């Protein structure tokens with residue numbers, strides 16, 4: 001697994017001074033590494049009876065859609081405000097480098113749906129927390145949250161509900 005993450009590039013001072021951006025695009029570009037990453041993200045959930053994957057814009061779409069295909073389930077996008085065309089639920093949150101909000105279409109989940117949250121990086125945890133709140137507002141059950149990279153020094157997982165198990169492949 002550590003070989004895989006040789007292809008994660010640190011980009012200093014992006015998008016703001018002081019932020020070290022974890023860029024997964026070199027990993028996505030390498031077919032074998034990309035396949036191994038998706039396999040590793042999906043593996044703990046193969047028998048978890050997941051009904052849908054919830055992916056966070058934008059890199060969570062790349063990973064989440066591939067994980068959904070691997071699990072044989074559908075995909076729900078959590079998008080930045082104003083991008084989804086139909087009626088949405090919205091949740092505001094704070095980011096490592098700013099504030100934002102996420103939306104999902106109303107009716108994305110049925111009550112009791114078992115949902116897996118997927119994103120590339122967990123930093124402060126605010127984004128993932130908002131996504132979990134959106135799924136719960138539609139009475140879905142978030143059975144786990146999985147990330148390629150966790151920035152341990154920001155303690156993001158502490159901001160997530162305690163009953164959502166977190167999986168991370170690389171701790172940075």
Ligand code: AMP
Pocket residue numbers: 019020021022023056057058059094095096097119120121122123124125126127128151156
């Ligand atoms: P947070 O809400 O602080 O956990 O931020 C997580 C979201 O912002 C994820 O969608 C990440 O893709 C992105 N993000 C935050 N910090 C970084 C970082 N240092 N490198 C790459 N992506 C980041």
